[in-house]
Amino acid sequence: MSAFTARPRTRLFAAATVALAALSLTACNDKLGVQDEGAAQTSTTAPTSTQAPEKTGGTGKTGGSTAGNSTSGNSSTGGDNGSGGTTGSNGGKSNGGKTSGGSGSNSGTNSGSNTSASSVPCSGANTKVTAQSVSRPINHMLLTVTNTGTKTCDLYYYPALNFDDAQSVPPVMKESQPQAVTTLTPGQSGYAAVALAGGDNGTGTNGHTAKSLAVYFFDRNNNSISPAATPALPAKGVYVDDSLRVTYWLSSAQDALTY
Incomplete structure (x- = not known):
C-alpha cells in the first residue's frame, strides 16, 4: 500500500x-x-x-x-x-x-x-602801376605792376612807354626776354626796368626832363590795348634822352634791374 x-x-x-x-x-x-x-x-x-x-x-x-x-x-x-x-x-x-x-x-x-579762371591780358583796367627811381643801376627806374583784378592776367612782351606824349616808344632790351610769359595771379606783381639815359651823367643826345608817363600793354598778338596806366613820376620829373630803353616784363625786380 x-x-x-x-x-x-x-x-x-x-x-x-x-x-x-x-x-x-x-x-x-x-x-x-x-x-x-x-x-x-x-x-x-x-x-x-x-x-x-x-x-x-x-x-x-x-x-x-x-x-x-x-x-x-x-x-x-x-x-x-x-x-x-x-x-x-x-x-x-x-x-x-x-x-x-x-x-x-x-x-x-x-x-x-x-574754365572761369582762364587768364586775360593785363591792362590799365585790372592793374596798378608804380614808377620808382633807384640808385643802382644809375639812371634807372623800376616799374611795378600789380594785378588788382579777380582773374589771372598775362604780361605780354614789354611796357610801351610814352613820356610827355612822345611820338615813339623806347626800344626793348632783347637780352632781357624771359623764357615764358610773366603771369600774375590776383595780388601778384611783375616788374620792368627803364634805362632813362646813357652814361653816368646822362650823356645821351636830345635829353630832357619828363613830367608824365603813360604805360601801355600788349595782348597775345602784340597789339596795344587800352586803357593805359598812368603812374606818377617823382615831383622833379625824370631825365631821359635818346638812350632810353626798357626790359621785358619779368617776375622778379632783381632780374629786371640786372639790365
Whole structure:
C-alpha cells in the first residue's frame, strides 16, 4: 500500500513541475514581450533622431540670412557702380553712392572754376602801376605792376612807354626776354626796368626832363590795348634822352634791374 501511494505522489510532483515550467515559460514570454515593445519604442524614437537634422536645417535659415547679407553686399557694390557718376540716383540709395555723387559734383565744380579762371591780358583796367627811381643801376627806374583784378592776367612782351606824349616808344632790351610769359595771379606783381639815359651823367643826345608817363600793354598778338596806366613820376620829373630803353616784363625786380 505504501508503494501504491508513492506513485501517485510522484506523478503529482511531476505534474506540478511541468506546471511550474509552463508558468516560467509564460513569464519569460511576457518579459520578452515587454522588451519587444521597448524595442518598438526605440525604433519609434529613431524618427525623432531623423527629425533632428530638420532643426539643423533651421541653421540653414541662418545661412539664408548670411546670403541676405551677401545680397546687401551686392547692393553696396551697386553703390560702387553708382560712384561712376552715370546713375547718381541709384548711388543716392546708399551712403557710398551719395558720397560718390558728391565727389562727381565737386569734379564738375572744379572743372567749371578752371574754365572761369582762364587768364586775360593785363591792362590799365585790372592793374596798378608804380614808377620808382633807384640808385643802382644809375639812371634807372623800376616799374611795378600789380594785378588788382579777380582773374589771372598775362604780361605780354614789354611796357610801351610814352613820356610827355612822345611820338615813339623806347626800344626793348632783347637780352632781357624771359623764357615764358610773366603771369600774375590776383595780388601778384611783375616788374620792368627803364634805362632813362646813357652814361653816368646822362650823356645821351636830345635829353630832357619828363613830367608824365603813360604805360601801355600788349595782348597775345602784340597789339596795344587800352586803357593805359598812368603812374606818377617823382615831383622833379625824370631825365631821359635818346638812350632810353626798357626790359621785358619779368617776375622778379632783381632780374629786371640786372639790365
